[in-house]
Amino acid sequence: MHYFEYKKGELYCERVPVSRIAQQVGTPFYLYSYRTLVRHFKVFNEAFEGIPHLVCYSMKANSNLALIRLFVNLGGGVDVVSGGELYRALKAGADPQKIVFSGVGKKEDEIEYALKASILMFNVESSMELRTINEVAGRMNRKAPISIRVNPDIDARTHPYITTGMKQNKFGIDILRAPMAYRLASELPNLKVMGIDCHLGSQLVDVEPFVEALKKLKSLVDDLRREGMEIRYLDLGGGLGITYNDEEPPHPYEYASNILEEIRSFNCTLILEPGRVIVGNAGILVSRVLYTKENEEKRFIIVDAAMNDLVRPSYYGSFHQILPVREEAREEIVADVVGPICESADFLAKGRKMPRPNPGELITVMSAGAYGFSMATNYNSRPRVAEVLVRDDEIHVIRKREEYEDLVRGEEIPEFLRDNSKFQSSNVK
Ligand code: LLP
Numbered sequence: 211m212h213y214f215e216y217k218k219g220e221l222y223c224e225r226v227p228v229s230r231i232a233q234q235v236g237t238p239f240y241l242y243s244y245r246t247l248v249r250h251f252k253v254f255n256e257a258f259e260g261i262p263h264l265v266c267y268s269m270k271a272n273s274n275l276a277l278i279r280l281f282v283n284l285g286g287g288v289d290v291v292s293g294g295e296l297y298r299a300l301k302a303g304a305d306p307q308k309i310v311f312s313g314v315g316k317k318e319d320e321i322e323y324a325l326k327a328s329i330l331m332f333n334v335e336s337s338m339e340l341r342t343i344n345e346v347a348g349r350m351n352r353k354a355p356i357s358i359r360v361n362p363d364i365d366a367r368t369h370p371y372i373t374t375g376m377k378q379n380k381f382g383i384d385i386l387r388a389p390m391a392y393r394l395a396s397e398l399p400n401l402k403v404m405g406i407d408c409h410l411g412s413q414l415v416d417v418e419p420f421v422e423a424l425k426k427l428k429s430l431v432d433d434l435r436r437e438g439m440e441i442r443y444l445d446l447g448g449g450l451g452i453t454y455n456d457e458e459p460p461h462p463y464e465y466a467s468n469i470l471e472e473i474r475s476f477n478c479t480l481i482l483e484p485g486r487v488i489v490g491n492a493g494i495l496v497s498r499v500l501y502t503k504e505n506e507e508k509r510f511i512i513v514d515a516a517m518n519d520l521v522r523p524s525y526y527g528s529f530h531q532i533l534p535v536r537e538e539a540r541e542e543i544v545a546d547v548v549g550p551i552c553e554s555a556d557f558l559a560k561g562r563k564m565p566r567p568n569p570g571e572l573i574t575v576m577s578a579g580a581y582g583f584s585m586a587t588n589y590n591s592r593p594r595v596a597e598v599l600v601r602d603d604e605i606h607v608i609r610k611r612e613e614y615e616d617l618v619r620g621e622e623i624p625e626f627l628r629d630n631s632k633f634q635s636s637n638v639k
Contacts, residue, residue, distance in 0.1 A: 212246040212491045214576070219537045221574065225603040228496055228535050232572055235596045235607060237498040238515035240583050241574075242608075244601035246492035247277065251284050254484055257466035261473065263480040266310050268448045269295055271485030271580040272493070274597055276608035278302035281488070287330070289448070289483040293320040300327060310445065310481060312359065312409070314339075314380055321346045321354075331355040333407040333445065335382055340395050347400035356395060357405040357445060360388045362426045366411035366419050366449065369526050375410035375423065382408060385426060392434055403439055405478065406431055409447025412486060415459040417468045420446065424472045431478075444473065445481035452490040454577050455529045462487065486580040493579020495520050495595075496535070497558075499567045500550070509545040511567055516549025517556040518589040520575060520582050524555040532559050535572035540565045547573075551590050583609075591617050
């Protein structure tokens, strides 16, 4: 469900024609619908009504300050995975007591920063990390709140790059070794054990792996509680999938009802870390067709957005629907939609059946709100694009397009290279 739709042959975002925004900010740009974002967050959050829970938006999916603030305003917490994300979350006004810090490689300065900010807890992924957090907390005269991220060894049946809860993945502590880690944690003087955590992977379209993981976690918690440990939080991570093409992921209500059934009488606060399901279908990437060309074998649509703006198709072979902004009767063609970057992997769609776009016209790449801008780079020295939030009939630029000066910020030519008279070509060895 989203608020991008055609009205009289024109694609709108809520009450604004997409073409008007293109006129205003140029192309390419990311475009988010406020109503869609609010709706997705609320539906997800309300699905867990009835038990104590906290929705910690996984900001790696889209870390724009405005979006974080929006979810914070709706009562959301944040799942962060780096000092930089923590900085953004705090800057956006997140309540530190609703922030969880995940990730396999937290550095001491990041741990210190999070302790200073008094976050809710760290999701710890190894025994060594337990010891490091204990040390840093000791130096600061604090007790660090922690959960242990358990790897339940469950096949999430998604793309191998985004599966995280199996033995061969680097994430979490093997569920069989977890009791040992918990014992260590409760012996370390500067740690306070708060809960248990897991995350199976991303873009899951079945509810079974979640339920299976929950069962495994519950049985572990029962054992831990018998040993006298206090487990007050159970964090089930993120991972609920969305429809890009013809996937049929469970509705958040169905997902929630399966989980609630398992956990209702379990006496803990449930934490969820959704990313994609909240923002994925609330954003699109708008681009302009530059040229078209064809040879005997192929037809190419060359657009001004590229793999540096949206890497998912090149990186995971992901499917994103591509639509023209003007809807009209046209011939269907099969084409590769490609960007200007000097790599054959620079495509947004391959062998795609689509209505023939004309040079100069606008197209949109759908379902680009999650892992779109947040994975964008400056490759080929392309400034990162603008981000726009539409609310009803209002257009808000929530990140302006980068300029050429932004590309070289922080770079410096060292003194010894500046005087080029000393560098005749004959001197260069
Ligand atoms: N919690 C943890 C610990 C995570 O690692 C992730 C995602 C999430 C929550 C949120 O997962 P979601 O609800 O968005 O599925 N770049 C990839 C996705 C990588 C996901 C990484 N972890 C993509 O574009 O598909």
